Amino acid sequence: MSGHAEVGNYLTHPKGLRSWLTTVDHKRIGLMYMATSMTFFFVGGIFALLIRLELMTPGLTLMSADTYNKFFTYHGAIMIFMFIIPIIPAALGNFFLPIMIGAKDVAFPRLNLASYYIFIAGAALSVWALMAHGADTGWTFYTPYSIRSNTSVVLITLGVFVMGFSSILTGLNFIVTVHKLRCPGMTFHRMPLFVWAIYATAIIQVLATPVIGITTLLLIMERLLKIGIFDPALGGDAVLFQHFFWFYSHPAVYIMILPGMGIISEVIPVFARKHIFGYKAIAYSSLAIAGISFLVWGHHMFVSGQSDLANMLFSVLTMFVAIPTAIKVFNWTATLYKGSISLKTPMLYALSFLFMFTIGGLTGLFLAALSVDVHLHDTYFVVAHFHYVMMGGTVMGLLAGLHYWWPKMFGKMVHEWSAKISWGLIFIGFNMTFFTQFFLGYLGMPRRYYDYPPEYAGLNMISTIGSWFLLAGFALMAFYFIRSLFLPGKAPANPWGGKTLEWQIASPPTEHNFPEIPTVTGKPYDYGVVKL
Amino acid sequence: MLSLLLFQWRLEQASNFAPVVDRLFDFILWFSIISFLIIVFGMVLFTFKYWRKKIPENRTAYITGHTKLELGVAFFLLVVVMVIFYWGWVDYKAMKNPPHDAFEVNVIGRQWLWQFQYADGKMLTNELIVPKDKAVSLIMTSEDVLHSLYIPDFRIKQDVLPKSYTNLWFVANRAGEFPIFCAEYCGTAHSAMLGKVKVLEQDDFERWQMTGKLPVGKRTMDHGQGTMDQQPDVTVGEKISLADKGRGLFASKGCTACHSVTGAAGVGPAVNKIFGKEVELTDGKKTKVDENYIRQSVNEPQARIVKGYQPIMPTFKGQISEEEMNALIAYIKSLK
Numbered sequence: 001m002s003g004h005a006e007v008g009n010y011l012t013h014p015k016g017l018r019s020w021l022t023t024v025d026h027k028r029i030g031l032m033y034m035a036t037s038m039t040f041f042f043v044g045g046i047f048a049l050l051i052r053l054e055l056m057t058p059g060l061t062l063m064s065a066d067t068y069n070k071f072f073t074y075h076g077a078i079m080i081f082m083f084i085i086p087i088i089p090a091a092l093g094n095f096f097l098p099i100m101i102g103a104k105d106v107a108f109p110r111l112n113l114a115s116y117y118i119f120i121a122g123a124a125l126s127v128w129a130l131m132a133h134g135a136d137t138g139w140t141f142y143t144p145y146s147i148r149s150n151t152s153v154v155l156i157t158l159g160v161f162v163m164g165f166s167s168i169l170t171g172l173n174f175i176v177t178v179h180k181l182r183c184p185g186m187t188f189h190r191m192p193l194f195v196w197a198i199y200a201t202a203i204i205q206v207l208a209t210p211v212i213g214i215t216t217l218l219l220i221m222e223r224l225l226k227i228g229i230f231d232p233a234l235g236g237d238a239v240l241f242q243h244f245f246w247f248y249s250h251p252a253v254y255i256m257i258l259p260g261m262g263i264i265s266e267v268i269p270v271f272a273r274k275h276i277f278g279y280k281a282i283a284y285s286s287l288a289i290a291g292i293s294f295l296v297w298g299h300h301m302f303v304s305g306q307s308d309l310a311n312m313l314f315s316v317l318t319m320f321v322a323i324p325t326a327i328k329v330f331n332w333t334a335t336l337y338k339g340s341i342s343l344k345t346p347m348l349y350a351l352s353f354l355f356m357f358t359i360g361g362l363t364g365l366f367l368a369a370l371s372v373d374v375h376l377h378d379t380y381f382v383v384a385h386f387h388y389v390m391m392g393g394t395v396m397g398l399l400a401g402l403h404y405w406w407p408k409m410f411g412k413m414v415h416e417w418s419a420k421i422s423w424g425l426i427f428i429g430f431n432m433t434f435f436t437q438f439f440l441g442y443l444g445m446p447r448r449y450y451d452y453p454p455e456y457a458g459l460n461m462i463s464t465i466g467s468w469f470l471l472a473g474f475a476l477m478a479f480y481f482i483r484s485l486f487l488p489g490k491a492p493a494n495p496w497g498g499k500t501l502e503w504q505i506a507s508p509p510t511e512h513n514f515p516e517i518p519t520v521t522g523k524p525y526d527y528g529v530v531k532l
Numbered sequence: 533m534l535s536l537l538l539f540q541w542r543l544e545q546a547s548n549f550a551p552v553v554d555r556l557f558d559f560i561l562w563f564s565i566i567s568f569l570i571i572v573f574g575m576v577l578f579t580f581k582y583w584r585k586k587i588p589e590n591r592t593a594y595i596t597g598h599t600k601l602e603l604g605v606a607f608f609l610l611v612v613v614m615v616i617f618y619w620g621w622v623d624y625k626a627m628k629n630p631p632h633d634a635f636e637v638n639v640i641g642r643q644w645l646w647q648f649q650y651a652d653g654k655m656l657t658n659e660l661i662v663p664k665d666k667a668v669s670l671i672m673t674s675e676d677v678l679h680s681l682y683i684p685d686f687r688i689k690q691d692v693l694p695k696s697y698t699n700l701w702f703v704a705n706r707a708g709e710f711p712i713f714c715a716e717y718c719g720t721a722h723s724a725m726l727g728k729v730k731v732l733e734q735d736d737f738e739r740w741q742m743t744g745k746l747p748v749g750k751r752t753m754d755h756g757q758g759t760m761d762q763q764p765d766v767t768v769g770e771k772i773s774l775a776d777k778g779r780g781l782f783a784s785k786g787c788t789a790c791h792s793v794t795g796a797a798g799v800g801p802a803v804n805k806i807f808g809k810e811v812e813l814t815d816g817k818k819t820k821v822d823e824n825y826i827r828q829s830v831n832e833p834q835a836r837i838v839k840g841y842q843p844i845m846p847t848f849k850g851q852i853s854e855e856e857m858n859a860l861i862a863y864i865k866s867l868k
Binding site: 305372 | 574593605616682695
């Protein structure tokens with residue numbers, strides 16, 4: 001790299017739309033992923049609000065049952081496949097993983113851009129499906145309903161199939177990057193924990209995603225060619241689909257949560273000015289979770305008719321997930337001990353993660369216990385548990401990361417008090433919306449219900465009102481994030497006092513990140529006085 | 533305060549399984565509440581105690597971890613989750629093994645209603661009438677897509693699959709009416725695929741079986757649906773029992789040509805005294821003769837052939853309705 005190339009930062013150098021669309025810079029690709037996925041988050045969020053509006057009162061509130069069934073399918077499919085799977089690894093991971101290990105880019109920059117366009121192609125197919133005849137199968141596409149539904153199931157699953165390749169290629173790129181491009185001195189045990197988390201995620205992406213690819217292809221073949229694979233009427237096995245589907249989709253849940261955990265492991269030490277408690281335990285527990293994630297898919301199927309022996313094994317294996325997860329929660333909390341704690345917005349989100357993810361994790365115990373799951377399965381208890389993990393966990397992690405790295409990505413600080421008010425609205429709104437759903441579930445309200453008996457009306461009303469707080473919080477957030485870009489003033493290179501490599505370079509970074517490849521001599525969270 | 537809240541939110545315990553499931557539920561709940569409070573207490577305490585305004589940022593402790601403490605937490609948790617697993621498994625086993633003398637009802641789910649077919653030939657729609665304090669076993673199948681029969685007050689649920697049978701059993705220990713939901717998404721009217729269980733005192737139940745009449749004017753547990761003095765949707769005139777209907781079908785479909793019902797040798801195996809027994813197949817494997825095996829032998833006769841017989845039976849796929857299949861199975865079960 002010549003000195004001349006270092007004049008502008010990556011945002012302005014080179015200039016022009018064409019330079020963005022053909023860029024091989026991991027930072028720009030990360031931002032393009034971020035813009036795309038956040039757009040889908042917005043769309044998926046609109047559907048969520050519409051679902052809650054319909055459920056505000058029993059009976060018809062706003063839309064017909066068929067429309068409702070389509071809307072919850074859109075909400076789930078968009079949020080899962082187009083938002084929560086790509087958002088942290090492909091957006092923030094793409095941006096920060098190379099910088100955090102002292103690399104100029106990922107190992108295969110062109111492949112990285114290809115992944116993005118494959119993602120766009122898959123997302124376009126899915127969006128086309130939604131605009132054609134929609135889909136009313138739920139994001140799980142359970143057979144034989146999905147074989148018989150007269151909606152655009154083929155198109156939407158084809159979209160999922162294509163997006164899968166994007167996920168696989170991104171994962172592959174990251175694995176190679178971590179193995180081959182670490183700067184001098186960056187041993188595995190000096191890598192920031194976010195890198196460990198993205199690395200564990202990448203392994204799952206590469207190993208599990210092909211299975212959903214095969215599954216959606218089989219589903220498409222069955223619908224188009226009437227080959228009996230999953231539909232018993234054609235001689236297939238309906239439960240086989242569930243095995244295939246969850247063999248991917250359970251590990252996929254860890255594709256979603258591990259990167260969020262990685263962000264929390266970055267934010268807490270910085271804002272507590274403490275060395276992370278139990279670095280190795282957190283790093284290896286990510287790998288342990290990735291490993292166990294492949295062996296627990298059957299816990300989605302305790303009442304599906306699979307054998308009792310399978311149920312027993314899946315129940316006991318699922319229990320093991322609790323251990324690495326709890327170690328992480330324990331270690332994050334212990335990191336606060338004897339620190340110097342600042343409650344800036346990233347830290348507020350990190351502590352909210354601890355609060356809500358703990359609820360999400362503990363309610364998983366209810367669902368892993370066989371006899372209790374028989375009652376709770378397919379009720380709102382599962383919906384609440386899932387949202388506490390995914391939104392209370394991953395989305396809180398994402399928001400912690402967005403606020404934490406925003407100054408680095410754009411060179412601008414956001415307005416701290418706007419951010420705190422927005423956080424308050426989201427925290428209240430989230431718990432109002434979803435905590436009520438634990439009660440609804442225990443009281444027996446099944447999920448995917450357009451209408452419900454009157455005894456569930458009160459809790460549903462509270463849940464819907466909570467969703468409006470969420471709307472207000474996210475609207476304010478969109479406003480202050482966008483506004484910050486137009487504010488005068490420039491963020492310092494290291495506004496939070498971070499010790500990892502991304503804070504040692506300019507905000508925003510230059511095109512090739514580092515003027516020269518750095519040499520690392522210490523650990524990433526080296527805070528604290530040895531003899532106090 | 534918290535237990536008051538729990539009491540407030542306690543769902544009715546109307547079956548033998550309800551208190552069993554709730555006991556483990558409560559155990560996990562209390563363990564969760566305590567663990568959650570420890571984490572939140574630690575978080576809040578540390579945040580206030582080590583506030584940036586009190587502790588300068590260059591005066592924090594250098595602590596990198598505590599392996600023994602971490603292992604201790606892991607080990608303690610391992611013990612707790614293994615207790616939860618084992619407890620759940622033991623209770624679940626009981627839910628999966630109906631007693632042999634259970635009162636059997638066939639269930640057919642279809643978009644979007646439930647049909648309950650009784651051994652004496654009665655057929656009810658969206659209404660399951662059962663005796664109190666007696667084991668009831670449901671043998672369930674679907675005519676179209678997946679469904680799931682869920683009775684929250686009984687704490688039981690089981691998916692209902694097309695072309696095969698799944699089971700559910702319970703002892704209802706409270707008279708009254710309890711809602712039945714479909715818990716597996718099945719299309720447009722999924723949330724309207726509702727039914728109810730009517731639990732009758734045993735003498736009322738016997739009277740209903742004999743006369744088709746329900747007790748009149750008796751107050752029952754009210755679940756928003758009023759009292760149960762209206763007549764249920766009984767298929768009137770269906771006097772013939774399920775097994776008798778099956779006997780007729782067994783003859784009219786031509787089964788008798790090859791399958792004896794007395795144990796005499798024939799082209800195919802005799803079908804008396806076989807239900808619930810194990811038979812050896814041509815490939816040396818053993819299989820139990822249950823509802824799923826009989827169903828498969830009718831629809832795909834070549835799939836599992838009993839040792840010593842030829843694979844020559846034609847398929848009856850598409851020629852026998854779900855009701856007829858239930859009748860045939862009931863007949864084979866009745867052959868002693």
